[in-house]
Amino acid sequence: MTTHRVHFLAALAGLLLLGAGGTASAQSTITCESRNGQYQSCSANTSGGVTLSRQLSSQGCWQGDTWGYDRNRVWVTRGCRAEFRVGGTSSSGNNTGAKVAGALVLGAIVAAAIANKNDDRDDHYDNGYNDGWGNGREIRCESNDGRYTRCATVDRRQHVEIRRQLSNQQCIYGRNWGVDDRQLWVDDGCRAIFVAY
Structure with missing residues (x-):
């Protein structure tokens, strides 16, 4: 887009x-x-x-x-x-x-x-999956029983996105997952495999 x-x-x-x-x-x-x-x-x-x-x-x-x-x-x-x-x-x-x-x-x-990752590259999201532009580092992060969970430290220069959603609950950036003080977190039942690159 x-x-x-x-x-x-x-x-x-x-x-x-x-x-x-x-x-x-x-x-x-x-x-x-x-x-x-x-x-x-x-x-x-x-x-x-x-x-x-x-x-x-x-x-x-x-x-x-x-x-x-x-x-x-x-x-x-x-x-x-x-x-x-x-x-x-x-x-x-x-x-x-x-x-x-x-x-x-x-x-x-x-x-x-x-x-819209940038103005000259289209994205390929499909229900939380992406086709990827490199391997990156995979991080599994799960909010079990709807609990707020911190999972991994991420370098500030890295970009983080969902590689594969595991939960029925939709994972929405800024609502039930994000990166806060270099820590990847999930909440409200979001479970997914993320990639940092």
């Missing part, structure tokens, strides 16, 4: 969420910057999700590759510098339909962004 397609989906999500009446925004914007290509994490309330609102660097910012988030922080690496919209929303009135529509569109954006 191309960068233009991801940007189109992001714009569409913005329009849908702006048009979804009855939701009072409690979001804020933070700036997180990778200086000299170094990994950097920025404390943030990510309970309501994170979206990239404005890229500041000439180096590309791709979710799941050069930026991402976990329970309480946004991280950037390899020169990505950007402003991110973080935080949740507070409801007023009946806005269940708006929330569902927004969640579906944002889910599509997350999936598209993860698939």
